[in-house]
Amino acid sequence: MTLKTRCLLVLLFLSSISFAQSSGAAKPDFTLIILTETGQAAEGATVKLIKDDKPVKSAIADARGAARFDIIPAGSYLFSATYTGYKPQLSRAYKFPGHNYADTIKLQPLNTALQEVNIVAHAPLVQQKDGKTILNVDASVTNTGSTVLEVLEKSPGVSVDRNGGISLQGKAGVMVMIDDKQTYLSGADLNNLLSSMSSSQVSQIELITNPTAKYDASGNAGIINIKTKKNKQKGFNGTFTSSVGQGVYPKNNNSLVVNFRTGKINTFFSYSMNLVQYLTNIYALRKYYDAGNNITAKLDQPSYFSGTSFNNTVKTGLDYAVTDKTTIGVVLGGTLVNRNGNNRSVATWLNTSDVVDSAISTTNHNKNRFKNGSVNLNLRHTLSASQTLGADVDYLHYNIQSEQNFNNSLLAPGGYQELSRSNIPTTISILSGKVDYSIKTDQYGTFQSGYKSSYSSTDNAALYENLNSGLWAEDYSKSNQFLYKENINAVYGTFEKKYAKITAQAGLRYEYTSYKAHQLGNILQPDSAFKRNYGGFFPSGFISYQADSSHSFTLTAGRRIDRPIFQNLNPFYFIINKYTYQTGNPYLLPQYSWNFELSHQYKNLLTTTLLYSNIKNYFSQLFLNDAAKGILLYSQGNVGSTHNYGLSSTLSVSPVNWWSLTFQALYNHKQLKGFNGNTYTSQADQLNINTNNQFTIAKIYTAELSGFYTTRARNDIQEQLYPTGQLSLGISRPILKKRATLKFSARDIFYTNAMEGLTQFPNATEYFKLTRDTRVFTLAFTYRFGKSYKVANRSDGSAGDEKDRVGNG
Numbered sequence: 001m002t003l004k005t006r007c008l009l010v011l012l013f014l015s016s017i018s019f020a021q022s023s024g025a026a027k028p029d030f031t032l033i034i035l036t037e038t039g040q041a042a043e044g045a046t047v048k049l050i051k052d053d054k055p056v057k058s059a060i061a062d063a064r065g066a067a068r069f070d071i072i073p074a075g076s077y078l079f080s081a082t083y084t085g086y087k088p089q090l091s092r093a094y095k096f097p098g099h100n101y102a103d104t105i106k107l108q109p110l111n112t113a114l115q116e117v118n119i120v121a122h123a124p125l126v127q128q129k130d131g132k133t134i135l136n137v138d139a140s141v142t143n144t145g146s147t148v149l150e151v152l153e154k155s156p157g158v159s160v161d162r163n164g165g166i167s168l169q170g171k172a173g174v175m176v177m178i179d180d181k182q183t184y185l186s187g188a189d190l191n192n193l194l195s196s197m198s199s200s201q202v203s204q205i206e207l208i209t210n211p212t213a214k215y216d217a218s219g220n221a222g223i224i225n226i227k228t229k230k231n232k233q234k235g236f237n238g239t240f241t242s243s244v245g246q247g248v249y250p251k252n253n254n255s256l257v258v259n260f261r262t263g264k265i266n267t268f269f270s271y272s273m274n275l276v277q278y279l280t281n282i283y284a285l286r287k288y289y290d291a292g293n294n295i296t297a298k299l300d301q302p303s304y305f306s307g308t309s310f311n312n313t314v315k316t317g318l319d320y321a322v323t324d325k326t327t328i329g330v331v332l333g334g335t336l337v338n339r340n341g342n343n344r345s346v347a348t349w350l351n352t353s354d355v356v357d358s359a360i361s362t363t364n365h366n367k368n369r370f371k372n373g374s375v376n377l378n379l380r381h382t383l384s385a386s387q388t389l390g391a392d393v394d395y396l397h398y399n400i401q402s403e404q405n406f407n408n409s410l411l412a413p414g415g416y417q418e419l420s421r422s423n424i425p426t427t428i429s430i431l432s433g434k435v436d437y438s439i440k441t442d443q444y445g446t447f448q449s450g451y452k453s454s455y456s457s458t459d460n461a462a463l464y465e466n467l468n469s470g471l472w473a474e475d476y477s478k479s480n481q482f483l484y485k486e487n488i489n490a491v492y493g494t495f496e497k498k499y500a501k502i503t504a505q506a507g508l509r510y511e512y513t514s515y516k517a518h519q520l521g522n523i524l525q526p527d528s529a530f531k532r533n534y535g536g537f538f539p540s541g542f543i544s545y546q547a548d549s550s551h552s553f554t555l556t557a558g559r560r561i562d563r564p565i566f567q568n569l570n571p572f573y574f575i576i577n578k579y580t581y582q583t584g585n586p587y588l589l590p591q592y593s594w595n596f597e598l599s600h601q602y603k604n605l606l607t608t609t610l611l612y613s614n615i616k617n618y619f620s621q622l623f624l625n626d627a628a629k630g631i632l633l634y635s636q637g638n639v640g641s642t643h644n645y646g647l648s649s650t651l652s653v654s655p656v657n658w659w660s661l662t663f664q665a666l667y668n669h670k671q672l673k674g675f676n677g678n679t680y681t682s683q684a685d686q687l688n689i690n691t692n693n694q695f696t697i698a699k700i701y702t703a704e705l706s707g708f709y710t711t712r713a714r715n716d717i718q719e720q721l722y723p724t725g726q727l728s729l730g731i732s733r734p735i736l737k738k739r740a741t742l743k744f745s746a747r748d749i750f751y752t753n754a755m756e757g758l759t760q761f762p763n764a765t766e767y768f769k770l771t772r773d774t775r776v777f778t779l780a781f782t783y784r785f786g787k788s789y790k791v792a793n794r795s796d797g798s799a800g801d802e803k804d805r806v807g808n809g
Helices: 003-018 148-153 187-196
Strands: 030-035 046-051 054-060 066-069 075-082 094-096 102-106 126-129 132-136 158-160 166-168 174-178 202-208 222-228 233-246 250-262 265-289 295-321 326-350 356-382 387-410 417-442 445-468 471-474 480-499 502-520 528-546 551-562 573-577 580-583 591-602 606-616 619-626 631-638 640-656 659-676 678-697 701-710 713-716 719-721 724-735 740-747 755-761 764-772 776-786
Touching: 030 075, 054 066, 126 640, 148 158, 148 187, 148 202, 166 174, 166 222, 187 265, 187 295, 187 326, 187 356, 250 776, 295 356, 619 755, 659 713, 678 713
Parallel strands: 030 102, 174 222, 580 631
Antiparallel strands: 030 066, 046 054, 046 075, 075 094, 126 132, 132 202, 158 166, 202 222, 233 250, 233 776, 250 265, 265 295, 265 764, 295 326, 326 356, 356 387, 387 417, 417 445, 445 471, 445 480, 480 502, 502 528, 528 551, 551 591, 573 580, 591 606, 606 640, 619 631, 640 659, 659 678, 678 701, 701 724, 713 719, 719 755, 724 740, 740 776, 755 764
16 A cells, blocks of 8 residues: 555545534533624633632633633623733623523723833743643743753653653653754753753743644654743834853853734744853762672773853744735744863772772863754635634754764873774754644534655764874774665544533544665775665544533543654764763664543642553663673663553642642652563652742742652663752842843752662663752843734744654764
């Protein structure tokens, strides 16, 4: 069966779903239509149901201006409607149950434009919306001056390991997106990118554990979508933020976001510049064993990494409303990161009596350059009152350059000195396009479908040289060049329907992947090539039951995939240090997972969720031991399967009017089974606790005390992580007539946020502890300027689903 035939069959199947509608859909208790003075729908208007001068429920007006309310208890109520740029309006009184099922409110514009923007909104830290957990970054004072990676580390349900791997709800394999686009990065490169991004650039972080079929199927644990700040208001307006921090070394973050909208044109521009001095200390103690499990040797390896990271990011674009129904846009973006470091370590070999056998000192000066440019063209067209069409074309290009200079010296009389260097350039080009169609089948049903195609090309070279007799000579046993090309085609459809108290959605996505890899040979290594084609169906859906105005239950399910990143397919060596190498596995297969969640929500106060996931062809690090040379080799393999059982609970409450508390606890029980020379069976019980306390002091100051703690954990079959956590505090207040905000934060005040654990190799173990410059005191200043009215969202493009799969160059 050809790819075109498969896609056609899937489209026919999904199209048939949209017409399988029930005529017995129940109506909501009341629908309020919100219009502007010209009769246009006030999409995004906030409507509140009020009883005895207190809000009972709220709803957001949809594209037709309709705000729907279900299960309204008997009584007399008012409705209030607010919409930026318009006067707030209060409705007449309504009695329920009654004979009215709908009404219309027409808003009146404000008489004058808003003057200098001086309103400071206090969004909740955590929100649950449309199957997503939304974290409002600015709502936490202790995020001041931190990087995006540091914000993720202390986010509820998120953990980051020492290799930069990100887990969500105790599950590895997360697809990271920025503004609905994948980063196309993973491992060290993703870690470096998120470490170079300031939290001042980010408005929200979306945690999506069971994405719908509209999203790419990548990411077994789900999606983390980082939403950067964008002004969405009329007029000229903007925000400037600058912060200075001091840990062991200083840090400085600056960002500017401006927007101008008038008539049919909307332009936007953002720029950020971050200069950070970093520090990482790693201690590792490796023990080697014989067949009788007796220690034969030890390798003591303290390492010290320091350097600077200078990041510049720019994004600009224009939206033009060709007609009332058609908008076209272009978005340009670029990132430049320069990272220079000096690393030093001493590897000391000890015998069984801890007597020094030999010691080798290693110094390494490294330079890393990361360049990225992107172009997005987008179109949004309203076909009718119930149908919309969207199209995006994206082109992205990455240029990653890594240079390292090693000096290994034997610390002994008559010792030797080994000099080597490497140059590892990587270029990545991605072209993608997608089309999305949506139709309101009736007042309570929506069908969506679309098609996406992406093509990526990667060229990864590695040149290793050794200094012999004063001359540099290429090391052909390590040098290589790896070419990788991949094409993914996908088609999807989803149908959502409301039946009385029940809302249900069913979706199906089909993806077909084709890749070719070519390992170029040299005078020592033979040329090799391999390719693979595979396809799969990825169903997803949910069913939600609104028991009453306080209680709701939701069951979600979905199948997902993680494809190997190209670096993990490259079979040649990447040097970590003299005794540790990393290599790829050309036989690595995709891993697949089924994810299930059953959740209960009580008002906006308490959410409790039961979790289960099963992963087959589980990705795990393989640790191979060359005892003769004392070298450990890191690789990846499909080692077996995992079962992850979980229970999470999130509480948001205000014990008193000046104190708000958000608390989350996540418990996981993991069962990991696999084979790596021996059969491994591992079990782990882990608990992650995250809390945020916010206090209002004298109606001016906002103070915060927050922290997290994680018990012993396990992400890999052979690696156990020890407990870790941190405690942070901060305070902020408005200044300059509320046009500006001043914030101070102290992060990881007890310096406890270390990454510590034990790794088990064949015939060896390694204890490790990694500490970074995490105790930082930061002062930040934010200034808001301009005049503004609310406008609609702009497009974020089609290339949102491939970036996460590029490894470190």
